[in-house]
Amino acid sequence: MLLTAVYYDGRQARPHPVTLCVEGDKLLLQGRDIVRREDLNRLKIPPPLGSTPRLILFADGGRCEVADRQGFAEMLQDAGNSAVAGLENSWWYALAALLLTLSLLAAAYLVGLPYAARVMADRVPVYLLERMDTQFFASLDQTLLIPSALPAQRRQSIQDGLQRLALPPGGGRPERIEFRGSPTLGANAFALPGGSVLVLDDLVNLASSDEEILAVLAHEMGHIREKHALRHMLQASVVGLVMAWYIGDVSSLLAVAPTVLLETRYSRDFERRADAFAAELLGANGIPVSRLADILQKLEDAHQTAATKQPIESVEVMDYLSSHPNTEERIKRLRGL
Ligand SMILES: [Zn+2]
CATH class of the missing domain: 2.30.29 (PH-domain like)
Incomplete structure (x- = not known):
């Protein structure tokens, strides 16, 4: 016009x-x-x-x-219409841009972050890994953990059983096994970022045999092999990850490690992979896979009893307890192997 x-x-x-x-x-x-x-x-x-x-x-x-x-x-009217149309277009663009941004963020969180954590986990120097575990014990020995009350002989027989396990290539043997008691954490075992395994007295006392304890350790070795604790810690502490990335200093993670380990949950995927590794390892060493299912069931029962006893004080911890809603599913899967 x-x-x-x-x-x-x-x-x-x-x-x-x-x-x-x-x-x-x-x-x-x-x-x-x-x-x-x-x-x-x-x-x-x-x-x-x-x-x-x-x-x-x-x-x-x-x-x-x-x-x-x-x-x-008429010209003004046309101009007005096209201005409104332009405005509508820009709303759509804004909405599309927002959705795109959110998708990118979600992808970064769901894919990028775990990937970055995996890459980083392989680059954390060994001495830092050791320091993480040392830090973990130093911090928790003051709070949640007490010295183990297990007889030295009992601990030694578990260590010996672990040494006898033949591992497939690719690592996973714990750096060390530490026994502790813990009134709060109850029956549990943890694979730490540096490759140590913390075994709590209640777990040993709950098991009917060393094979059941070895089954738990086999599961923890699955975590160690794939650095799940470290990866999870890196993932969970995004701030730490970004800092480590930029500053090249992973030591800042040391401070937050114990807390993060206790408060975060392992992903189902990590648990599934650790179970699969345990099944393979137990099978290769002539230990029935059902031992893992048996001890899982006992852990589940023990923690449920503990939870009903003190529902408020129950501390959320990773691993057996953390995978709590999925434990039935895991037991079923293991029984099916
Ligand atoms: Zn686990």
């Missing part, structure tokens, strides 16, 4: 015949030696007054008179 109009540049009184049209959100004004392209929303358009020509006022003092009032009204 093209309208004819008269343009005054605001400095001279000379009228310039021009044509007007709207392009998107701009007004295009063209004359013999004038071209102006102005944002519509920067123009002042006074409301119609009697039968006088319509006015367009430019910010720099220029103005335009449009005699075709009807045509001008």
